[in-house]
Amino acid sequence: MNVETRFAGDAAPMSEFEEEERRRDRRRRIIIIATILGALVIAAAYFMFQGGAGEGAGAAAGEDGPARVLPTVTVIVPGSQSISNTISASGTLDARRPMPVGVAGEGGQIARVMVDAGDWVGRGQVLATIESSVQSQQVGGASAQLEVARANLALAQANLDRSLQLVERGFISQADIDRLTATRDAERARVNVAGAQLNELRARAGRLAIRAPAAGLVLTRNAEPGQVVSAGSGALFMLAQGGEMEMNARVSESDLRGMSVGQQATIIPVGTADRFEGQVWQLSPTIDAQSRQGTASVALSYQEGLRPGGFATAEIISGSIDAPMLPESAVQSDSAGNYVYVINEDNIVERRDVTIGTVGSAGITIREGLAGDERVVRSAGAFLNPGDEVIPQRMSQEDES
Structure with a gap:
């Protein structure tokens, strides 16, 4: 009994000692972990500002060593350096010289249409014809009237020539000669009138053929066979003279002031990566009071990727600057x-x-x-x-x- 009591008394102090040692170990581990985390935070902040020695590194340190850490x-x-001054703007594509073509004469029913949108036409080429059977008959009748007038003139001239041969013999008086001369002159005038009437009818018939006023590209067609048209029907075709296009770029008032005719420009239609070269050919003389913008028109030769009515952006080179x-x-x-x-x-x-x-x-x-x-x-x-x-x-x- 005494032995067991002694061993039990000795065991209690050993248990308290071990518990104290465990508490000390935990505190040491916590201190070590906190120190490591602090070092990592400082290192992260240092490298965030691209740490390293550079210009003025001495300004961050005192005579006895670094006083504080600076980023x-x-x-x-x-x-x-010399840099090209480029103005970016946006706007729409259009025909540079649009030519609406319609009925110039009396009109009628369209008989044939010879061209379609996208076709190239020459100056004077027939775009469409209007039924002309009535006008053809009128031209034929006027031509016959001209032949009658010419025959009457020939007869009057022959009568006058014969009378001039007889007047010397005293068979015809001078009064008769004057009357025959007047008849000859009247018949000559009738020939001129008949010729003018024939030319008028031929011109009217010729105007039934709708022709291109100049060479260019057909942009739109609003004519179909069987359609009845007149001078009030509006444009039946829209042509771009010479196929030339333009882009009307909207630029700010300050940019417009520094631009001039002849400056180079690059046009990029929306939705494509195609680039088309042109040059400024006209600058708007006025500024829109609401938007404070003006228009710079860029001339472009025709190319397949340029479609009037489309939207595009422009890069206009307006000299160079040192910047x-x-x-x-x-x-x-x-x-x-x-x-x-x-x-x-x-x-x-x-x-x-x-x-x-x-x-x-x-x-x-x-x-x-x-x-x-x-x-x-x-x-x-x-x-x-x-x-x-x-x-x-x-x-x-x-x-x-």
Whole structure:
């Protein structure tokens, strides 16, 4: 009994010691885990701002070592280069010289239609004919009247010639000669009248053939055989003179002011990747009071992909300008407009409002706001605020290219 009591008394202190050791182990593990997590958070924040030594790294450290951790940002100095000033606009395609063709004469029933939309026609080519049986009979009757008048003129001239031979012998008086001369002249006038009437009827009959006033492309056809038409029926055909097209681009008032006739333009119809070259041939002399826009008309030679009435975009080259160019990642925007972050001489972030120009695969042209010698934050602008101090690291020429 004594032995068992002694062993039981010794076992109680051992259990409390082990429990204390376990508690100490748990605290040590918690401290180690917290330390590791803290180190990971610091490392993540460092690499988020592209950590590394760069320009002005010494500004982040004191004489006795680093005083605080500053983010490192990549900057570029864009410089200034000659860039083509391209104006982008949209508008519609149309015939440059549209020619509506309708009935020029009395009209009637269409007998035949010789062309269709999309056909090329020459000057004077017959597009359609109107039934002309009545006009043909009228022309035939007028032609016969002309022959009668010519026969009467020949008879009157013969009578006058015979009388002139007899007047010398005293058989015919001078009064008879005057009467015969007047008869001859009257018959000659009747010949002229009959000829004019015949020509008029022939011209009327000829106008029953609807002809192309000039060479060009047939855009629309509104005529069918059997259709009754007249001078008030409107245009039966619409032609594009010479097949020439144009794109009427709507441009802003400021862009229109800097444009001139003869500038090159590239037209891209909507829904296609086709590009057609043309040049500005006319600028609108007025500005729309509501939209504050004007029209720049771009002349185009006919090509199959150009269809009047279609929508297209235009890229009009209006000279060149010297301006900086930045990658898209450097330019940001908000409700106040477009801006970039610039690092000043004290390595402090400053906001700089800019006006952008053309946007292309090479980058964004900055028309206003930068001189080109500033240190511009290339990326990570979303993590910065004006007034932040950073360590700028300039991108090398190889990286920029």
